[in-house]
Structures are given as structure tokens and as C-alpha cells.
Amino acid sequence: MKLASLAAAGLSFALGTAPVLADTAYPTKAVTIVVPFSAGGTADIIARMAAENLQKKLGQPFVVENIGGGGGVSGVEKVTKSAPDGYTLVLASTSNLAVHPTLYGEKFPYQTLRDLKPIGQVSVVPNVLVINPDKIPARTVPDLIAYLKANPDKVSFGSAGTGTTQHLAGELFMQKTGTQMVHIPYKGSSAMLPDLLSGNVELAFDNVPLLLPHVKSGKLVALAVATPEREKFDKNLPAVAEFVPGFEATAWHGFLAPAGTPDAVTDKLSAEIQAFMQQPETIKKLEELGITPVSSTPAQFTDLIKSMTVQWKEVIEKGNIKPQ
Amino acid sequence: MDLFSNLALGFATSLSVHNLAYCFVGALFGTLIGVLPGLGPVATIAMLLPITFGLEPVSALIMLAGIYYGAQYGGSTTAILINLPGESTSVVTAIDGYQMARKGKAGTALATAALGSFFAGTITTVFIALFAPPLARLALEFGPPEYFALMVLGLIASITLASGSLMKALAMILLGLLLGLIGRDIYTTEARFTFGLENLSDGLQFVALAMGIYGVGEIVRNLETPEQRSVAVAKVGGLILTREEFRRIIAPVLRGTGIGSILGILPGGGALLSSFASYAVEKKLARDPGEFGKGAIEGVAGPESANNAGAQSSFIPMLTLGIPSNPVMALMVGALIIHGITPGPAFVAEKPQLFWGLIASMWVGNLMLVVLNLPLIGIWVRLLTVPYRYLFPAIIVFSAIGVFSVNNNVADVLVMAGMGVFGYVLYKLNCEPAPLLLGFILGPMLEENLRRSMLLFRGDALQFFERPLTATLLGIAAVSLIVVLLPNVSRKREVVFKE
Numbered sequence: 001m002k003l004a005s006l007a008a009a010g011l012s013f014a015l016g017t018a019p020v021l022a023d024t025a026y027p028t029k030a031v032t033i034v035v036p037f038s039a040g041g042t043a044d045i046i047a048r049m050a051a052e053n054l055q056k057k058l059g060q061p062f063v064v065e066n067i068g069g070g071g072g073v074s075g076v077e078k079v080t081k082s083a084p085d086g087y088t089l090v091l092a093s094t095s096n097l098a099v100h101p102t103l104y105g106e107k108f109p110y111q112t113l114r115d116l117k118p119i120g121q122v123s124v125v126p127n128v129l130v131i132n133p134d135k136i137p138a139r140t141v142p143d144l145i146a147y148l149k150a151n152p153d154k155v156s157f158g159s160a161g162t163g164t165t166q167h168l169a170g171e172l173f174m175q176k177t178g179t180q181m182v183h184i185p186y187k188g189s190s191a192m193l194p195d196l197l198s199g200n201v202e203l204a205f206d207n208v209p210l211l212l213p214h215v216k217s218g219k220l221v222a223l224a225v226a227t228p229e230r231e232k233f234d235k236n237l238p239a240v241a242e243f244v245p246g247f248e249a250t251a252w253h254g255f256l257a258p259a260g261t262p263d264a265v266t267d268k269l270s271a272e273i274q275a276f277m278q279q280p281e282t283i284k285k286l287e288e289l290g291i292t293p294v295s296s297t298p299a300q301f302t303d304l305i306k307s308m309t310v311q312w313k314e315v316i317e318k319g320n321i322k323p324q
Numbered sequence: 325m326d327l328f329s330n331l332a333l334g335f336a337t338s339l340s341v342h343n344l345a346y347c348f349v350g351a352l353f354g355t356l357i358g359v360l361p362g363l364g365p366v367a368t369i370a371m372l373l374p375i376t377f378g379l380e381p382v383s384a385l386i387m388l389a390g391i392y393y394g395a396q397y398g399g400s401t402t403a404i405l406i407n408l409p410g411e412s413t414s415v416v417t418a419i420d421g422y423q424m425a426r427k428g429k430a431g432t433a434l435a436t437a438a439l440g441s442f443f444a445g446t447i448t449t450v451f452i453a454l455f456a457p458p459l460a461r462l463a464l465e466f467g468p469p470e471y472f473a474l475m476v477l478g479l480i481a482s483i484t485l486a487s488g489s490l491m492k493a494l495a496m497i498l499l500g501l502l503l504g505l506i507g508r509d510i511y512t513t514e515a516r517f518t519f520g521l522e523n524l525s526d527g528l529q530f531v532a533l534a535m536g537i538y539g540v541g542e543i544v545r546n547l548e549t550p551e552q553r554s555v556a557v558a559k560v561g562g563l564i565l566t567r568e569e570f571r572r573i574i575a576p577v578l579r580g581t582g583i584g585s586i587l588g589i590l591p592g593g594g595a596l597l598s599s600f601a602s603y604a605v606e607k608k609l610a611r612d613p614g615e616f617g618k619g620a621i622e623g624v625a626g627p628e629s630a631n632n633a634g635a636q637s638s639f640i641p642m643l644t645l646g647i648p649s650n651p652v653m654a655l656m657v658g659a660l661i662i663h664g665i666t667p668g669p670a671f672v673a674e675k676p677q678l679f680w681g682l683i684a685s686m687w688v689g690n691l692m693l694v695v696l697n698l699p700l701i702g703i704w705v706r707l708l709t710v711p712y713r714y715l716f717p718a719i720i721v722f723s724a725i726g727v728f729s730v731n732n733n734v735a736d737v738l739v740m741a742g743m744g745v746f747g748y749v750l751y752k753l754n755c756e757p758a759p760l761l762l763g764f765i766l767g768p769m770l771e772e773n774l775r776r777s778m779l780l781f782r783g784d785a786l787q788f789f790e791r792p793l794t795a796t797l798l799g800i801a802a803v804s805l806i807v808v809l810l811p812n813v814s815r816k817r818e819v820v821f822k823e
Contacts, residue, residue, distance in 0.1 A: 038370060038651070038731075045662055048374065066370070068731040071508075073522055103513060109522050156780055162513045184779050185510050187772070190648050190657075194591055197645070200467040200780060209661060213646055213668025288664045321513075 026086050026265045027060040033255075034090045036075025038068045042207075042291060043253055046123055047091045049285065050255075053276045054269075071161070072096045073109065080115035084260035086269070089119070094165050094251045098308035102316055103163045112309070114259065118301040119266050120273050121254040124292040126233075127169050127205045127226040129240060130215065135202040141224050141243040148179035155181045158192040158201035162321065168312055169205035169226050169249030171319040176244045196220065205249060208233060209290035226250055231292065248311075252294070254301050270298050330680045331453055337681030338688050343386050346379070347685055350387035351692045354394020359704070361402045361539060361719060363726040364411025364531060365395040366651045371729070373659055381663040382678050386685040388659055389639075392652055393689050396635055397441060397697060400628060401704055404433045406719055408539035412530050413631040415761050416599040418538055420616060420623030427619050430708060434701045435565055436573055436621055437628040438694050444581040444629035445690030448636040451585050453683055456672070459637070460644035463589050468776040469788055473797035474590075475770040478597055480805045481604040482762040493759045496750075500763020501770075503528060511775060523735035532727045533764060536740040537757045539723055541747020543716045569621055576606050576626035584633025589640050591649035600762055602630035617756070636686055643667055643679060 031054070035047045044066060051062035067075035076096050082088035097112045110116070131138065136155065138144040148155060159167035162185045174181060184201050186192035189210050195201050197219055204211075205226055212233075214220045224240040225231050226249040231239075240247040255273060257266055276282055277295035286293040296304075315321075337343060357368045369391050376384035396413065403414035404421035417437065424433040452459075466474075483493055506517045507527030518524035565573070580602040587598040606626040607616045616623050641647040646668035648654040660667055665675065672679045707715070727736045750757055781787040789795045 038655075041658060044658070048377075065732055067733060068526075071526075073525065074731070074733060077522060107520065153782070161510060182779060182782070184776055186776075187510060190654065191591070193647050194464055194641075194645070195467055198464040198467060209666055210646070213666050213670060217669040219669065289661060 026268060027058055029087065030061040030063055031058075031086070032088050033062055033064050034075050034079050034088065035064055035066050036068070036072035036090065036092060036096060038066055042123075042125060042289070043091050043093060045289065046253055046286070046291070049282065050091075050122070050273065050276060053279075053282075054272055057272050057276075071100070071163075073100060073104075076116075077109045079256070079258055080110040082258050084117075084258040084262075086257060086261050086265035088258065089269070090116070090256050091122075091253055092116075092256060093253050094308065095163060097254070097256075097305050099163050099165075099168065099312050099316075102309065102313045103321065112305055113302065116256040117259050117261050117266055118298050118305060119255040119257055119270050120277075120298060121252055121294050121296040121301045121304055122273065122277055123253045123286065123294055124227065125251040125253070125290070126208050126231050126292060127165060127250055128208055128211055128215075128237070129169075129173075129205050129223045129226060130196070130203070130211050130220045131223060132196060132199045132202045133218075133221045135199045139221060139223070141238065141240060144223060145177050145179060145243070148177070148181065152180040153182055155203055156184050156201045157181045157203040157205075158184050158186060158196055159204065160189040160192060160206065161185050161187060163316075165249055165251040166205050166207075168315055170203075171315050171321065172247065172249050172311075173205070173240070173244065175315060175318055176247060207251070207290065212290065227292075232287065233290065252304070254296075254304075266298060327453060330676065331684060333677060334453075334680030334682075334684030337382060337677055338386060338685035343383055343681070343685065344688065346383045346387040347390045347689050348692055348696075350390020351394040351689055351696055354391035354396075355398045355401075355693070355696060355700070356394075357391075358395030358398020359401050360398075361406070361408040361535060361723045361726050363395070363729065364399050364414075365392050366411070366655070367726065367730045368395040369652055369655045373655060376659060377662055381660065381665055382681045384659055384663060385656070385678065385682050386689075388656055389682060389685060390689045390692070392635065392656075393441075393445075393632070393686075393693055394696075396631065397438070397693055400437045400441075401434060403538075404437065404624070405430055405704060405708060406539065406715075407542040408719065408723065409534050412534065412596050412761075412765065413599045413627075413634070415534055415538070415758065416603045416627040416631075417624055419603070419758055420618075420620050422542075423617065423619035424621065424624065425708070429619065430705045431701055432565055432569065432621070433624050434704065435698065436569070436624050438697050438701070439565075440573065440577045440580065440625045440629040441632035442690050442694045443577050444584060444633040445636060446687060447581045448585045448588075448633045449683060449687040449690075452637060452640060452686075453680075456640050456644055459589050459640050463591060463641045463645070463647070463649075465793060466590055467791075468773045468780060469791050469794040470797065471590075472770065472773040472777050473788070473794045473801065474597075475766050475773065477797055477801040477804070478600070478766050479763070479770065480801050481601065482759050482766070489754075492753075492755045496755055496757065496760040497763040500760035500765075501767035503533070503760070504764045504767030505771070510772060521735075523733065527768070528739055528764075529727070529730060529736045530761075530765065531730055532736045532740040533743050534761055535723050535727060536743025537747035537750065537761070539719065540740060540744025541751060541757075543719065544744060544748040545751055546712065547716070572621055573625035576602070576622040577629040579605060579609075580626040580629030581633045584630035584635075585637045587630075588634030588637030589649075591641050591647055596631075596634075596650075596765060598630040598634035599627035602626040632690070639682070639686075643671055643682070645669065646671070 033047050033051055035044050037043050047064045051064050054062045067078055076090055076092055079088055079090040101108050101111050138147045157170045189206050196204050215222045222237055224238050226240050228241050228248050229239055274295045277293050283293045353372060354368055357363050369388060372391055376387055399411040399414040400417045403409040403418035404425050407418050407422040409415040409418045421433045482497055506524055508515050508525045515525055583602045584598040603623055606622045607613050610622060638649045638653055641649050642653045648657045657667060724737050727740045
């Protein structure tokens with residue numbers, strides 16, 4: 001696929017500007033990758049690494065633009081309103097794509113698959129189920145479920161905010177196990193962490209890189225990982241799904257273009273991005289950051305967005321999370 | 325723990341030729357970019373972050389820290405010279421610093437800020453070296469109920485910020501609280517007061533609000549009476565502090581350093597509160613509180629020392645717990661993670677060279693800022709002699725760029741413009757904006773922590789008084805409310821009668 005597109009590019013170069021091949025001449029000017037979060041976060045790091053690679057491969061500058069605000073809504077919205085020519089892309093996350101359009105209702109400015117065209121998923125950021133060991137006696141998932149059943153509404157779980165994967169993971173867990181906890185939202189994971197360490201909140205689902213140092217120091221205990229299967233960073237840590245079938249609550253990132261972007265352009269980008277995600281250096285670097293690298297086709301990414309939108313829609317409706 | 329060998333390791337690291345160079349470059353870049361209105365430390369670091377990706381982790385961190393101090397100092401420069409607080413901590417500096425500049429003492433105010441910051445930086449460096457781990461534990465003692473109590477105390481103290489009518493000050497605080505409510509409620513995700521505009525769902529941006537009310541409002545005001553401006557410019561001199569001025573700033577600098585180094589440890593705006601707290605304390609202790617708001621040198625010295633001390637001690641929770649206490653620290657954590665280092669409890673033991681190198685470089689960076697900025701003061705002050713008809717369009721343009729660059733969002737620029745008009749109206753009504761801004765900062769934190777506490781207490785408000793720290797803070801708040809209110813009421817009455 002990569003070879004084919006390279007050959008096509010070479011061909012178009014040799015033949016001059018044949019109209020049929022106009023799209024494969026992409027890109028002919030600088031491409032903007034919108035990251036709907038501030039600089040320095042996970043999405044930003046992935047975008048900058050990918051931009052550097054795409055710039056090398058495709059010979060045009062790829063510029064990362066951080067548009068923060070509204071939990072990512074402002075940035076994604078801007079891309080949905082950009083020209084569908086492949087010169088504006090977005091690197092968005094689970095909540096942008098599979099949660100916000102449901103959570104915020106009809107007046108929300110975009111619908112993911114109506115307004116955007118998926119190019120490919122690039123990462124999974126595993127959430128881990130951790131507890132404060134001074135507050136909760138359980139050390140395994142079944143023990144935890146038994147403890148929660150015996151003490152309904154006693155445990156508080158913290159999250160990075162209402163509607164984040166960290167919050168929805170907790171809701172999904174309660175719905176699947178028939179337990180009850182009180183949700184305490186914070187403005188971001190790092191605001192929640194001090195209260196988790198000091199035991200004001202007793203349980204959380206959150207990202208590996210944030211929690212791992214505290215699990216290592218013994219301040220927190222990790223019970224399980226929220227991916228469908230065990231993760232590479234600790235093969236001894238079970239998946240929640242081993243005890244609660246079908247449990248999956250992870251954050252992921254992927255590239256998208258505005259809906260209506262020509263296939264030739266998105267296919268070319270998809271091929272380059274997949275190749276980049278398979279490079280050993282990319283894999284090594286991302287794994288160091290606690291991110292699981294993923295290489296996927298536009299179709300696979302579309303399916304993921306669809307299935308996760310359905311799952312989170314159910315959780316949101318069942319948990320009555322929507323604003324009234 | 326052997327303090328001296330640790331510090332020796334730190335200085336050996338930070339005084340190596342190339343780290344010294346990165347520190348210098350960071351401080352220089354930080355100052356130059358930070359001096360552009362609106363480009364505070366967050367925007368500056370976010371812009372320059374990618375430059376550090378290719379460096380050694382310790383060099384990257386040292387350079388970023390340099391940018392941080394530099395940008396912070398740069399923000400104070402614009403606050404003093406043109407009443408443009410480019411970042412939240414310099415709002416307080418603008419109150420008296422700008423008045424000093426109008427009286428022709430811009431040089432003195434800038435020198436006070438530089439010296440106060442350097443002194444605070446020196447003390448705080450030692451403080452961190454000695455007490456970082458126990459201080460980090462203090463930060464963990466602060467749960468939602470304690471924050472709530474602290475915010476209550478802060479709001480009561482904010483009444484003292486105003487020098488005019490008490491009723492107007494209260495009105496400004498309440499207005500600030502209300503403005504702070506704009507945006508999505510973090511508990512229900514309900515959009516409040518956004519008029520359906522998605523751009524307002526994060527609330528108003530502080531920088532846009534502060535720069536609009538102060539900077540743009542000031543321009544409108546100046547254009548109304550252009551001649552007033554040229555009088556102020558006529559007498560610029562006096563770069564060096566007189567002995568009398570030195571004497572006056574010693575105590576405020578010491579108190580500011582103390583306040584800043586303690587409050588800075590608290591995640592979530594501690595460093596910001598420290599400059600307000602220091603101002604309130606200085607005003608309460610001053611022999612002539614009436615001078616505050618009209619160019620009191622104590623009102624520059626105290627808060628500037630406090631914010632620099634707070635800026636430095638805010639590294640403590642990040643380095644010892646991996647908890648970033650403000651957006652700048654979040655960027656620093658991002659930078660460290662890019663280098664494959666996750667700050668956390670094991671950081672000091674695992675990377676002593678990085679930890680102590682950074683601490684030593686704090687002091688080196690502060691020294692560089694003084695060396696860099698004392699000669700620059702003359703140049704900054706001369707900026708004021710540029711005819712205003714050239715200066716104000718430039719200020720507006722740079723402000724717009726600065727505000728835009730924080731989130732790359734046009735709506736923020738519009739907010740700044742609207743707030744400019746609002747600032748002018750406030751001026752016409754003789755309402756001081758400082759209490760409004762403090763209300764704007766404290767309001768959301770107050771609400772967030774009150775509601776979080778009530779969730780944690782499962783609705784039982786009496787539990788506030790079962791936590792010793794919370795009960796104490798609320799008690800101090802109640803007492804200071806009485807102390808603050810009574811004399812003010814009577815004094816204000818006198819003023820009214822005089823009229």
C-alpha cells in the first residue's frame with residue numbers, strides 16, 4: 001500500500017499534473033494537525049511525533065496547532081468546519097468522538113461520523129482500576145465487588161471529570177456489577193490524584209503513566225486493567241474483563257479529516273500513518289509513555305467509533321448522566 | 325539526607341557551562357516573550373516547549389524553569405509600565421506598580437520587583453532544599469473541605485483589596501463570583517450562562533478578562549484625556565532605590581516570601597493566592613493604608629516576592645508527588661514525560677542529579693534575571709517616552725496576539741475587547757477591578773470544593789467542623805470578617821460624612 005502510493009506519487013511527478021492524479025499529488029502545501037488540547041499532553045506528544053514523520057515522508061510541513069477549550073470541543077468543531085481537502089486534520093480522543101455528541105445532546109456542534117472522516121486509530125491509553133489500600137480492604141476484583149455490595153454508596157470514586165473515560169469506566173463498572181459508589185468529578189486527573197493519595201476518594205480508574213509511580217511506591221494498589229486483555233506493562237495484572245465479562249473502558253486517539261475529504265487523500269495519509277505506527281522506534285517511544293501504539297485502517301477506526309458510541313450511550317442513559 | 329552534598333551536586337550540575345547557557349537562554353527568551361502583553365508563562369512555555377524536546381532532560385528542565393521565571397518577570401514589567409497584567413499573578417503588581425509608573429517611578433517599581441523576586445527566590449531555594457518532602461505531605465493534608473475553608477478566608481481578605489467604598493468592593497467581588505460561574509458545571513456538565521455559545525463552555529479566560537479590564541480599559545481611559553499621559557512620562561528617572569525605599573521594602577519582601585513559599589505548595593492556584601494574600605497583609609499592616617492603590621512601594625515589593633516564592637515552591641508537589649499544581653507545572657510534567665521521566669514519589673531518590681540540579685538552577689536563574697533585567701529597566705522605561713498614539717495601537721495588537729495564543733481561540737480576543745469596555749465603565753463608576761478578579765478566581769474554586777466536600781460528606785455539612793484544619797481556617801475567616809468589617813464600616817462612614 002505504501003509502495004503503491006509512493007509509486008503513484010513518483011508517477012504523477014514524472015507525468016506532470018495529470019488531472020486524474022491531482023489528488024495523489026497531495027500535499028502541495030503545509031498541513032495543519034489540530035490537537036484539541038493544550039501542549040504537553042498525550043495527544044499533543046503523539047501528534048508532534050506523527051507530524052515530524054509525515055513531514056519527512058510527504059515533503060510538506062505538518063504543523064501541530066493546539067486549540068484548547070471546552071474539553072476539546074472547540075478544536076474538533078473547527079476541523080468539522082474546515083475545507084475537506086486534507087489540509088486540516090484532527091487528532092481526537094475517545095471523549096471527543098464517542099462521548100461528547102451523546103452527552104451534550106442535540107445542540108452539540110458536531111456529530112462524529114456525519115462531520116468527520118476517520119483515517120486511523122493510533123493509540124490506546126489503558127485505564128487501571130486502583131484503590132487506596134488504607135481505605136479499601138479488598139485486593140482483588142471479586143473481593144472489591146463483594147466489599148462494594150456489602151457497603152453500598154460508601155466508596156467515593158474520583159474521575160478526571162463528568163463524561164471522561166475515567167468517569168464512564170466507573171459507571172460501567174457499577175452497572176455491570178450492580179454496585180453503588182458516589183462519583184466525585186475533578187478538573188483533570190492530576191487534580192484528583194492528591195485526594196486519591198490522601199484517601200478523600202478511595203477508588204479510581206485512570207491512566208497508567210499517572211498512577212504507576214504511586215502503585216510502585218505502595219501508596220495505591222492496582223487491581224486490574226480496563227482493557228479487554230492484559231497489557232504489556234504488567235502481565236501479572238489481570239484485566240477487569242476476566243471477572244466482569246465484556247468490560248472495556250479505555251481512552252484512545254485517532255486521526256480524522258473533515259467529512260468529504262477525497263479517498264485518495266485519506267488513503268495516502270492512512271498508509272503513511274499505519275507505516276509510522278509500525279516502526280519500532282514509534283512503538284518503543286509510545287510504550288515508554290505508557291501508551292499502547294495501534295495501527296488501524298479507516299474502516300477499523302470507524303467501527304471502533306461506532307461501537308464505543310453505542311456502549312457509552314447506553315452507560316450515559318442508564319446512569320442518567322446527561323445534563324437535564 | 326546530606327543537604328550540602330546534595331546542593332553541591334545540584335550546583336555542579338547547574339553551573340556546567342552548557343546548563344548555564346540553557347538557563348540564560350531560557351531566562352532571556354522568557355523575559356522577551358513574557359514582556360509582550362498577554363504572553364504569560366503558560367503561553368510562553370507552551371510555545372517554546374518543542375525546542376526542548378531534543379535536549380538532555382536536566383538541560384530541558386533548567387531551560388523551561390528559566391523561561392518560567394523570565395516570563396513571570398516579564399509579565400510584571402508590562403503590569404507596571406502599561407497596566408497590562410499579562411498573567412494572573414501580576415494583577416496585584418499592576419495596582420500599585422502602575423500608579424508608581426504614573427508618578428514617574430517606573431524604574432523604582434521595576435527594580436523593586438526584580439530585587440524582591442531575587443531575594444524571595446534565594447530564600448525559597450534553601451527552603452525547598454531543606455523541606456521539600458515534608459512540605460509535600462502538607463499539600464496532601466489539603467482535601468476539598470480545607471480548600472473550601474481557605475477560599476472563604478481568601479474572599480473575606482479580598483475585601484481589603486479595595487481602597488474605596490466597601491459596598492462597591494462587595495459588589496465587585498460578587499460580580500467576579502458570578503462571572504466565574506460562566507461555563508460548564510463540572511458536576512452535571514450543564515452549560516451555565518453561555519447563551520448557547522460553545523466557546524464559553526470553558527468559562528471566561530482569566531488572561532482575556534484581566535487584560536481587557538486593566539489594559540484595554542486603561543487605553544480607552546488614556547485616550548479620553550491624552551494630556552494626563554504626557555505629564556506622567558515627563559519624569560521617568562530614579563532607577564535606583566533610595567535608602568528610605570530600601571528600608572520600606574525589607575519587611576514586605578520577607579513577609580511576601582513567607583506567604584508565597586507556603587501557599588505555593590497548595591495545588592490549584594496557591595501561588596496565585598499568595599500575591600493577593602501578601603497585598604492584603606501589607607495593606608493591613610501599613611501605617612498609612614490610604615497610600616495603597618496610589619503607588620505604595622510595599623504593594624509592589626510584597627506581592628512580587630510572594631509570587632516568585634510561590635512560583636518556586638509550586639515545584640514541590642510536582643517533583644515529589646508528580647502532581648502539577650498549575651498549568652505551567654502540567655506543561656513541565658509533559659516535558660519530563662516526553663523525556664521518559666515520570667515525576668513521582670521516587671523521583672528524588674532515582675534522579676538526584678535532576679532534582680538537585682533543578683533546585684540549584686532556580687537560584688542561578690533568579691540571579692540571571694536580576695543581572696539581565698537591571699540593565700534592561702532603563703530600556704523598558706524609555707518605552708514610555710514613545711508617543712502614545714504609536715504606543716497604544718502596538719499594545720492592542722500585541723495584547724490580541726497574546727490572548728489568542730493561549731488557546732488559539734478568536735473568542736478570547738472578543739472577550740478581551742468586551743472586557744475593555746467593561747473596564748472603562750468600572751473606572752467611570754469608581755469601582756476597583758482587583759476584588760472582581762479575585763472573586764473571579766476564587767468563586768469557581770469555592771463552588772467546586774464546597775460541592776465536592778458535600779458529596780464526600782454525603783450531605784452532612786457539620787463534618788466541616790470535625791476536620792481540625794477546616795474548622796481552624798473557618799474560625800480565622802469568621803474572626804477576620806469581624807475585624808475587617810468593623811473598622812472599615814466606621815471609617816467609610818466618616819468618609820461619607822466628610823462629603
